[in-house]
Amino acid sequence: MERGGGAIPFHSPAPAVASSPAADGSQHGDREKAVSAEIERVNRLPSNSSYAIHRLKVLNKLRHLMSIKRTTSQDEELELLFASLSI
Secondary structure (H helix, E strand, O other): OOOOOOOOOOOOOOOOOOOHHHHHHHHHHHHHHHHHHHHHHHHHHOHHHHHHHHHHHHHHHHHHHHHOOOOHHHHHHHHHHHHOOOO
């Protein structure tokens, strides 16, 4: 029996894109601003909200991954987190 086509794969490879260091820097800055803005928004939610608690954990993980020198697998995790958050 074949499974339905509605399943979403856990990881789909990101297209390979050559980028300049300047583009990476501005993208990194934009992402930091987006994460900071999202943290501010989530902090205005009720502190006992399970949604807010989980969202803050994910946002803090994003912030951590952006602040360190990443391995390839950490880069992939970072991209997946950004994609799942839609920010």
